[in-house]
Amino acid sequence: MARDALGRTIDYLRISVTERCNFRCVYCMPEEGLPWRAHSEMLDYGDIERLVRIATQFGIRRIRLTGGEPLARRSIEDLVARLVKIDGIEAVALTTNGALLPAKAQALKDAGLSRVNISLDTLDPVKFAQVTRRGRLEDTLAGIDAALSYGFDPVKVNCVAVKSLDQDFTAFAKMTIDRPLHIRFIEFMPIGDTGCGGTNWTSADIIPSIQLMEQINAGLAAEGIPELVSAKNGSPVTWGPATSFRIPGAQGTVGFITPMSNHFCGACNRVRVTADGKLRPCLFSDREYEALDVLRNGTDEDVARILETAIRTKPADHVGITGTERGMSQIGG
Ligand code: SAM
Numbered sequence: 442m443a444r445d446a447l448g449r450t451i452d453y454l455r456i457s458v459t460e461r462c463n464f465r466c467v468y469c470m471p472e473e474g475l476p477w478r479a480h481s482e483m484l485d486y487g488d489i490e491r492l493v494r495i496a497t498q499f500g501i502r503r504i505r506l507t508g509g510e511p512l513a514r515r516s517i518e519d520l521v522a523r524l525v526k527i528d529g530i531e532a533v534a535l536t537t538n539g540a541l542l543p544a545k546a547q548a549l550k551d552a553g554l555s556r557v558n559i560s561l562d563t564l565d566p567v568k569f570a571q572v573t574r575r576g577r578l579e580d581t582l583a584g585i586d587a588a589l590s591y592g593f594d595p596v597k598v599n600c601v602a603v604k605s606l607d608q609d610f611t612a613f614a615k616m617t618i619d620r621p622l623h624i625r626f627i628e629f630m631p632i633g634d635t636g637c638g639g640t641n642w643t644s645a646d647i648i649p650s651i652q653l654m655e656q657i658n659a660g661l662a663a664e665g666i667p668e669l670v671s672a673k674n675g676s677p678v679t680w681g682p683a684t685s686f687r688i689p690g691a692q693g694t695v696g697f698i699t700p701m702s703n704h705f706c707g708a709c710n711r712v713r714v715t716a717d718g719k720l721r722p723c724l725f726s727d728r729e730y731e732a733l734d735v736l737r738n739g740t741d742e743d744v745a746r747i748l749e750t751a752i753r754t755k756p757a758d759h760v761g762i763t764g765t766e767r768g769m770s771q772i773g774g
């Protein structure tokens with residue numbers, strides 16, 4: 442089991458498989474996209490498989506594929522199939538905007554993907570088009586339907602909560618009543634020089650979870666629905682730092698993730714690798730270690746050494762770090 446310098450167990454690797462995306466969310470990517478790198482500058486599936494195989498020696502057990510939009514990478518199901526076969530890997534999950542999921546769900550299920558997170562920030566079709574710039578609400582909703590009908594478990598919906606968007610959080614919470622959906626509200630993170638420049642949102646736009654919960658409870662009460670209660674017993678296996686609640690009797694849960702107002706760095710269990718092969722100990726810190734070159738030209742010991750360094754040098758927290766050079770689509774949010 443790998444422990445970092447502070448004794449935190451690191452068993453989770455998030456892999457960005459592409460920087461490209463079929464959406465251009467205003468808080469993540471500029472409208473015109475980014476200067477895309479050549480394929481040769483990106484990790485190929487062989488590089489990723491090798492990295493994961495060596496990472497299992499350090500206790501990495503769980504993998505999440507992200508991006509950019511991971512379903513936009515060709516034959517992503519082939520990568521899933523390769524990763525699930527690696528000894529020591531317990532689960533491979535994916536974070537997606539959902540639009541390509543109806544077409545890909547069967548192949549991903551057959552390949553052995555177990556868990557899916559789908560990003561959805563608003564249930565209003567007009568606002569959805571404004572936020573994503575290229576997306577259609579109905580496509581992402583169809584992606585959620587596909588994830589549930591193909592039996593991925595759990596299916597989580599990630600909603601970035603921001604004051605400026607005027608979202609209907611109660612409507613999101615009600616989505617968990619009849620279906621085993623796990624909604625997680627995530628605080629907007631004002632990071633990324635190449636990312637959130639598409640908004641004028643600042644830290645003033647962050648909605649503290651306590652306020653969000655009060656808003657949801659008031660909305661539920663207005664409709665005669667009981668308030669959220671702790672979902673501690675019977676909540677889905679969580680990999681993450683969400684605090685979970687449930688509408689009494691509901692199939693799914695409602696969670697709050699507070700990277701900004703209440704850091705959970707003390708329980709951080711992850712390292713990341715970017716699509717261009719940089720190992721990144723912390724989402725918020727620009728410290729990165731070059732892995733692509735080592736994966737192409739180094740020995741297994743060289744790769745192990747760089748993984749060990751990335752794990753060992755995870756910062757204690759991100760206090761005082763307010764921005765990064767890369768936006769979320771480049772880091773792999
Ligand atoms: N394209 C996929 C998707 O949207 O789910 C995967 C990559 S995307 C970068 C991963 C997650 O990061 C999404 O849930 C997105 O909402 C979130 N994200 C991007 N920029 C963010 C920001 N500035 N603050 C908070 N979350 C952000």
Ligand code: SF4
Nearest residue numbers: 462464466469509538
């Ligand atoms: Fe694409 Fe996901 Fe970023 Fe939106 S949040 S632009 S879907 S990578």
